Amino acid sequence: MKISRFTWCLVAILALLQSTHAADATSSWNTKLLKQKPDWYYGSEARAAAQTVLLYQSAEGAWPKNHDLLKPPSSAEELAKIQKEKGNTIDNGSTTAPLKFLALIAEAGGGELYQTAVIKGIDYLLASQYDNGGFPQFYPLRPSGYYSHITYNDNAMISALELLRDVASRRPPFTFVDDLHREKAAQANEKGISCILKTQIRENGKLTVWCAQYDEVTLEPAWARKYEPPSLSGSESVGVVRFLMEIEKPTPEIIASIEAAISWLEAAAIKGVRLETFKNAEGKQDRRVVDDATASPMWARFYELKTHRPLFLGRDSVFHNSISEIEYERRNGYSYYGTWPASLLERDYPRWRSKHGFK
Incomplete structure (x- = not known):
């Protein structure tokens, strides 16, 4: 039209x-x-x-x-x-x-x-x-x-x-x-x-989760923007799992995919800390991670392939192990941490297992 x-x-x-x-x-x-x-x-x-x-x-x-x-x-x-x-x-x-x-x-x-x-x-x-x-x-x-x-x-x-x-x-x-x-x-x-x-990433013969983007020819994890590297996603993987869970008659392969991703997300939960906003020495709103034994679990947006360590990159594309190590602009302008899998693990996954009669 x-x-x-x-x-x-x-x-x-x-x-x-x-x-x-x-x-x-x-x-x-x-x-x-x-x-x-x-x-x-x-x-x-x-x-x-x-x-x-x-x-x-x-x-x-x-x-x-x-x-x-x-x-x-x-x-x-x-x-x-x-x-x-x-x-x-x-x-x-x-x-x-x-x-x-x-x-x-x-x-x-x-x-x-x-x-x-x-x-x-x-x-x-x-x-x-x-x-x-x-x-x-x-x-x-x-x-x-x-x-x-x-x-x-x-x-x-x-x-x-x-x-x-x-x-x-x-x-x-x-x-x-x-x-x-x-x-x-x-x-x-x-x-x-x-x-x-x-495209579900397999490491040492074991399924994990997904990268946020893949090479359209090789199907290998790929870079997007300079701070979005080939990695295991604690965010996008949640939407993928939910989509698979909505399939009315899941095949054994789909079931195995879901179970593996859930196991990985459970293991990847970051506990005992929280992300807080504070006023830094320059008087600006900033973000940092602080210890908190009562905090709810959170997840990183990116986990390093093979090591599965939380990963943080600024616009220079350099890998860091802490959000404090990247520049102010990216630290405060991008969601490197979140609770994306929380409701999936607490509510959706148990309901899915119950619906299909899994014990």
Whole structure:
């Protein structure tokens, strides 16, 4: 579906006139728009938001990264610039979230315009998938950099697979999708699961967890940004495990993958310390790790391959064993520690075992 210049202008005017209504639900584009009450998607507020979101869909079917999709572009030229500089990507839910939002509008009687946009977005995801089942961060592929790597980082690939799984299963809000696209989505989902199993890192014959990104050809752990090294992820691995747990009929290989990852995450928990914010000698807010026997477990974002030691890198890409050893800007501008696996281990994993009758 290609929006003509006349249609673009018409929709843009309507979006501008009604943008104040969209702000009543949320002040800017975020995932709260996916969690409104069902009746909301039938109203003018939702339709005004959808009109603006639709404007940002690219010719390939994707959306730009880190942009307020509820703020109408001032002109077609500005829109083209945004799409060129920030799209087409699945990073940070950039395409999957607006796709689901438009599907909610379509299912609420929004009409063929939104159904067509959703199908176009599904086609984009299908086209972007590698033959080995992985997904690059950007598509069409960029000529250089880490953007073509298979990307688990920030749940990019997992978000794409979750959407395709829902399409294949005809789960709301994708009930209107035709059988051919559902079949293609199912095939893509199976390829994705195969890629997940292939990329789970095995050391000394034992499965561990996943790296945040992989070389798209060799399937080896790969660098992303200068402070995101080939490593074992205490964050992205959680989303991968949850996705595998949602498979209704897990194979023995999938079960073994989940159990191994859970065991690794349990062993990787960091206990007896906590990350605190304090005011340093220069009067700035800073972060440090302090001893605390009562602290809840936390995990590192990166663990070194083979040694499994928590790993910290600044923009110089030098490996360190402590967050205090990297520069102030990265120490305070990136999540090197978190509690990502906590609810997975405490709640989701026991429920999964109970559901499948594991003792």
